[in-house]
Amino acid sequence: MVSLDSTNYSIWKIRIEDYLWSKDLLDPILYKERPTGVDEKAWTTLNRKAIASIRQYVSLSVLQHVANETNAFEMWKKLKSMYERNNAMGKASLIRKLVKLQYKDGDSIVVHMNEFQSVVNQLAGMKMKLEDELQALLLLSSLPDSWDTLVVSLSNSAPDGKMTMEMVKASLLNEEARRKESGYPSQAEANMWKKLESMYERNNAMGKASLIRKLVKLQYKDGDSIVVHMNEFQGVVNQLAGMKMKLEDELQALLLLSSLPDSWDTLVVSLSNSAPDGKMTMEMVKASLLNEEARRKESGYPSQAEANVIPESSRGRSKSRNPHHRDKSKGRSKSRKRNFICHYCQKPGHIERFCRKKKRDMSRERKDKNENSEQKPEEKNTTALASSDDDLFVIGDHGLLNVACNDCTWVIDSGASYHITSHREYFSSYTSGDFGHVRMGNDGSPKIIGMGDVCLETSTGCRLVLRDVRHVPDIRLSLISAGLLDDEGYANNFCDGRWKLSKGTLIMARGKKQNSLYVMQARTIEDCEKKQANPSPCITVDPVPSLPPVVVPQDHGGDMHDHTVESHADDHHDDGGDGVPESQPH
Structure with a gap:
């Protein structure tokens, strides 16, 4: 049983009348005075029961108006005068409500028809009864445009051109069931989608500017997954496409390359030089990035993340310590190290126990003793490699071995900032001076004591001039910076x-x-300026003697001597046929 409030009088009236009738309490609201033949005491009891039943089913706000009533007839009359709008204004209000009543896709058609019928019933309670055909037409007019097919079908199939409420209600229920079974998209779902778009899809200029800013500032960090980086990049591009701003494929490729760090410059230059018709594509760039990442993982290429971790882990101290205390202790440690003098190599900064030169010399002595006592004829042309945390030892026979620290082997380093060598005799021009220090991954910082040019004759017969090479006596490898070669217009592959x-x-x-490591064999040219006057050696294809491997025998005094053995290269041309251009030798 519903309780009476200011909005449901028409429904409540029907329900309460039925309830009073079932309890034989209807007479007190129909007759003001006691009917003839009814006992006064029985009438008083009947009247009181009717009042109690009516008050039981009214809301608290309505109860205040009838709390003091003692006559059921008067109370019923008062409620009717308060909530039954039998005047013209009440009828106009209900007709207006009936006409404006609209069904929305996704709502229950049963609820809609109940609401429609409620208004019709209220009009009937005001002595205004709508014809059945008019009710059917008004109910059809309350449907949205998505139901037009059903409306037309019903209009054409109506017997004698006259619709009935029974026919319309049955058709609406069947159509609702059909749509639910077929998964028909409702108007409510469409409205919800539009609302979500309006809330979260930034289709304005500010949204586009924000995404472009995010795309430009997106940077890949060495050590991260290149796949994750490309996915994040593509996600921003897709958002721009959803805002009707589609970036050209070439522009996407260039923006993706621009998000790479400096350590990837070699790949960027290589792609730029090999792009067909000078135009890059996203497919080409993505494939190259994935291949480069796989190559770096296989070759153990040190990532930027690993480089950042090494200095911290090697010291074994947490960043959470007092920074002032750490700086002071570090300074005291460095000052103490500077006061130490090695009694073996006579160099400052370490003691004999940790002298690398002593370790290398002792290793060579052990190697020579083992070779002299145990070497067999069939073991002559052999090579062995041993490594430790601090040193690299390469042992081999004459004519077969190239050692990374000799005078004709250079290491190609894509992470080096400039060319470096420890050999003073390599330089064709040289300037002595204090040029700072070199920072190394093991916290070392050897001093740069000179700088100049080194002229090399490569295995292809061409002359390669390295400018501003740093002379660092304490470094063990001669390094060529791939980045500087890129800056000078060379292509590294x-x-x-x-x-x-x-x-x-x-x-x-x-x-x-x-x-x-990638290593290159080259021969130093002492008089570089004189050679440069005649450029023909740079383009000759005559067989050029290959750079001889350096043999490092040890005499009885423990000194190292460099000997060269000449041989000839069979081929200096690229596999693809784009070999060194021919010219007549001079």
């Missing part, structure tokens, strides 16, 4: 364990991968 340096169609130098 690292592929399948081989390195190739080219300029245009001219192959300037070749190298190959040994362990995890």
